[in-house]
Amino acid sequence: MVDSPGRPAASVSAVSAADPATSAGWVDAPPRMGFFTDTSVCIGCKACEVACKEWNGVPTSGLDLLGMSYDNTGALTANSWRHVAFVEQHRPDGHGTPPAGGNPTDASASAASAARSAGSTNPTGTEPGVLPGEPAAAARMTEFLGMPASGPPGRTGSAQGRSDFRWLMMSDVCKHCTRAGCLDVCPTGALFRTEFGTVVVQEDICNGCGYCVSACPYGVIDRRVDDGRVWKCTLCYDRIGAGLTPACAQACPTESIQYGPLDELRERAAARVATLRERGEPQARLYGHDPHDGVGGDGAFFLLLDEPEVYGLPPDPQVTTRDLPAMWRRAGLAALAMTAAAVGAFLGGRR
Amino acid sequence: MPPAKFTSYYGRPILKPPVWTWEIAAYLFTGGVAAGSSLLAAGGQLTGRAEVRRAGRFTALAAVTASAGLLVKDLGRPERFHHMLRVAKPTSPMSVGTWILTAYGPAAGLAAVAEAAPLLPTRGPLGVARRVLPPVGSAAGLAAAVAAPALGTYTAVLLADTAVPSWHEAYADLPFVFAGSALASGAGVGLLAVSPSEAGPARRLAVAGAGLELLGAHRVENRLGLLSEPYRTGRAGRLLRAGRALTVAGVAGALLGRRSRLVSAVSGAALLAASVATRFGVFHAGVASARDPKYTVVPQRARLDRRAAESDR
Numbered sequence: 001m002v003d004s005p006g007r008p009a010a011s012v013s014a015v016s017a018a019d020p021a022t023s024a025g026w027v028d029a030p031p032r033m034g035f036f037t038d039t040s041v042c043i044g045c046k047a048c049e050v051a052c053k054e055w056n057g058v059p060t061s062g063l064d065l066l067g068m069s070y071d072n073t074g075a076l077t078a079n080s081w082r083h084v085a086f087v088e089q090h091r092p093d094g095h096g097t098p099p100a101g102g103n104p105t106d107a108s109a110s111a112a113s114a115a116r117s118a119g120s121t122n123p124t125g126t127e128p129g130v131l132p133g134e135p136a137a138a139a140r141m142t143e144f145l146g147m148p149a150s151g152p153p154g155r156t157g158s159a160q161g162r163s164d165f166r167w168l169m170m171s172d173v174c175k176h177c178t179r180a181g182c183l184d185v186c187p188t189g190a191l192f193r194t195e196f197g198t199v200v201v202q203e204d205i206c207n208g209c210g211y212c213v214s215a216c217p218y219g220v221i222d223r224r225v226d227d228g229r230v231w232k233c234t235l236c237y238d239r240i241g242a243g244l245t246p247a248c249a250q251a252c253p254t255e256s257i258q259y260g261p262l263d264e265l266r267e268r269a270a271a272r273v274a275t276l277r278e279r280g281e282p283q284a285r286l287y288g289h290d291p292h293d294g295v296g297g298d299g300a301f302f303l304l305l306d307e308p309e310v311y312g313l314p315p316d317p318q319v320t321t322r323d324l325p326a327m328w329r330r331a332g333l334a335a336l337a338m339t340a341a342a343v344g345a346f347l348g349g350r351r
Numbered sequence: 352m353p354p355a356k357f358t359s360y361y362g363r364p365i366l367k368p369p370v371w372t373w374e375i376a377a378y379l380f381t382g383g384v385a386a387g388s389s390l391l392a393a394g395g396q397l398t399g400r401a402e403v404r405r406a407g408r409f410t411a412l413a414a415v416t417a418s419a420g421l422l423v424k425d426l427g428r429p430e431r432f433h434h435m436l437r438v439a440k441p442t443s444p445m446s447v448g449t450w451i452l453t454a455y456g457p458a459a460g461l462a463a464v465a466e467a468a469p470l471l472p473t474r475g476p477l478g479v480a481r482r483v484l485p486p487v488g489s490a491a492g493l494a495a496a497v498a499a500p501a502l503g504t505y506t507a508v509l510l511a512d513t514a515v516p517s518w519h520e521a522y523a524d525l526p527f528v529f530a531g532s533a534l535a536s537g538a539g540v541g542l543l544a545v546s547p548s549e550a551g552p553a554r555r556l557a558v559a560g561a562g563l564e565l566l567g568a569h570r571v572e573n574r575l576g577l578l579s580e581p582y583r584t585g586r587a588g589r590l591l592r593a594g595r596a597l598t599v600a601g602v603a604g605a606l607l608g609r610r611s612r613l614v615s616a617v618s619g620a621a622l623l624a625a626s627v628a629t630r631f632g633v634f635h636a637g638v639a640s641a642r643d644p645k646y647t648v649v650p651q652r653a654r655l656d657r658r659a660a661e662s663d664r
Contacts, residue, residue, distance in 0.1 A: 066361075068361045074363070085360060087360070114362075117361070118361060118362045118363070128367045128368050130363075131363065131364050131642065132363075133359070133361050133363040133364070133644075134359075134362040134644065134645070135362060136362070137357070137359045137362035137643075137644060137645065138359070138361045138362030138363075140356070140358075140359075140362075181513075181514060184442040184443065185443045185444070185512060186440075186443060187435050187438070187443045187445035187449060188431075188434040188435055189437055189440070205434055205437070206427075206428070206431075207427065207428045207429075207431035207434045207435070208426050208427015208428040208431075209425075209426055209427070209435075210369065210370035210371055210425075210426075211443070211513075213367050213370050214367070214368075214371070214513035214514065214515055214641070215512070215513050215514055216366070216367065216514060217366070217514040218366075219364065219365050219366040219367040219514075220367075223370050223427050224427075227427075227428075228426070228427025228428045229427055229428060230427075309358045309360070309365070309644070309648045309652075310358055310359075310360065311360060312359070312360030312361075312363060312365055314365050314366075314647055314648070314651055315648060315652050315655055316651035316652070316655045317514075317651070320511075320513055321442055321512060323511075323512075323519070323522060324442065324444075324508075324512055326522065326523075327444075327507075327508045327511050327512060327522045327526075328508060330507075330522060330523050330524075330526045330527075331504040331505060331507055331508045331526040332504075333526070334500075334504045334507070334526035334527045334563075335500035335501055335503070335504045335526075335530065336500070337527065337530055337563060338386075338390070338499075338503055338504065338530045338533065338534060339390075339500050341556065341559035341563070342390040342393075342394055342496075342534070343394075344555070344559065345394065345538075345552045345553075345555040345556040345559060346394035346397070346398050346552045
């Protein structure tokens with residue numbers, strides 16, 4: 001960050017102790033920047049996925065039909081840094097959503113087809129990439145309407161059996177955690193905390209050890225097979241450093257993806273969720289906004305219309321290194337036991 | 352246990368399962384063998400059992416060399432292995448392990464090389480080496496033994512310090528499983544390579560190691576609720592059951608066949624095989640727990656419900 005003359009420099013003490021950039025050693029860090037993704041206005045256009053690939057030069061991630069509504073990306077991978085999830089649900093009238101009105105809807109596919117499509121994967125060129133699902137769990141998943149047909153989902157031609165349905169869409173991304181497991185466990189220092197409080201991989205340092213892949217409680221970071229290194233969202237470090245908006249937020253036509261100082265986004269999100277509840281959407285809730293959650297709050301947080309796991313998010317993620325002191329204590333105890341056993345084996349006994 | 356009902360996104364995993372392949376599971380074994388062998392060698396060195404010392408030192412060098420090779424091979428960019436040496440990060444068990452290996456490896460190597468001293472000529476520059484090597488080897492052997500318990504147990508933290516549900520939840524017990532497995536495999540080396548008259552300590556080490564390993568494994572398999580399931584089912588379950596059977600057989604053979612070189616050697620081989628099975632079993636249990644969204648969603652949901660119930664009170 002270039003010093004601009006005349007701009008009052010924030011003193012270290014003025015910055016909250018919870019600010020990750022300051023705790024990472026940045027002096028006079030700019031405000032923490034992040035994403036607020038409001039899924040209630042997402043229209044599933046995937047402009048974010050495309051803009052991200054265009055700007056960041058992310059390789060193609062394969063083309064396959066996954067049988068998961070309009071989601072043929074499948075998951076966040078090293079080659080997909082934004083992922084739009086699509087969930088099709090039946091909701092009885094008056095249960096949370098206003099009546100769908102107009103078009104008749106009904107299930108056009110069965111649990112059996114959901115179970116079958118759980119086996120589909122994408123040739124993403126990454127590992128672990130997009131993995132097959134558990135068929136039984138897929139079959140249980142909400143109300144799967146199947147692949148889009150030429151008519152509206154569930155049109156049966158008769159007035160009987162009409163029901164409400166809703167289509168949830170959500171653009172997922174790296175959460176840029178306050179307490180980032182990937183960053184904590186990285187043994188080379190390739191992952192680092194930027195002055196904006198985001199978490200970025202230095203590709204000239206990463207040696208592909210894969211530890212971060214297992215440490216991420218959200219299943220975000222992933223490794224490219226051809227180049228052996230891990231890749232993920234950088235919150236467009238190059239763009240925001242130059243005062244620009246990240247590519248996905250810039251491309252989003254409905255302002256579902258909002259970029260800005262995290263404090264401001266949190267205020268805006270609280271107001272939005274209150275409005276939605278007032279308007280008869282009691283399921284609206286924020287996810288990842290709370291600085292007291294298991295990862296110290298996310299730099300990229302969400303407004304969801306259902307439980308997090310419906311969108312493929314962990315309901316209560318925790319940074320694994322929270323328990324690290326206890327782990328080292330147990331390992332120390334075990335190491336002492338090892339030493340004691342060896343001493344005993346040579347001193348004890350007759351021969 | 353009733354089948355868990357949970358919601359997911361098309362049944363797909365939430366977590367990314369480890370990208371680590373068989374090399375890491377194999378390293379858990381070779382690292383343990385190195386640790387156990389160095390302790391055995393130091394014991395032999397300090398109590399005047401030359402056969403035990405020699406076998407321990409040679410095995411430790413072979414095992415730590417294999418370990419380094421396996422670790423480098425598993426990297427996505429093997430030619431960048433030295434980037435591990437840029438930093439020392441206590442929050443990264445892999446970084447801590449790198450430095451443990453950096454301290455242990457040369458010490459174990461030097462101790463093994465010192466065993467070659469009697470083969471050197473008595474005069475000339477090599478004659479000096481012949482006289483200097485044994486005391487240097489002794490110091491190096493003790494240094495390796497000091498680092499060995501860290502080498503044998505940090506790998507449990509390496510696995511537990513992840514979001515992989517069945518590894519993370521087992522963090523209290525995994526170090527004991529790995530410590531026991533390392534001791535038992537070191538004892539296995541002793542039983543295989545040493546004549547029965549010198550193998551007394553190895554037999555006692557086998558009993559102690561097996562006890563730690565079996566107790567730890569029992570706790571991992573039974574005390575984690577739903578997250579114990581991956582340790583009891585599928586490939587991991589089969590491997591861990593095989594490991595237990597081989598451990599019991601190895602210890603029984605070591606105790607009953609103390610006069611027979613053959614029975615001792617077979618028992619030692621069984622203990623080594625048991626360690627391989629246990630390490631691969633623990634490895635696969637973790638991978639299985641990350642691949643099924645059930646193990647991510649159900650325990651986290653339960654935690655949220657518990658917290659909600661507490662705040663209601």
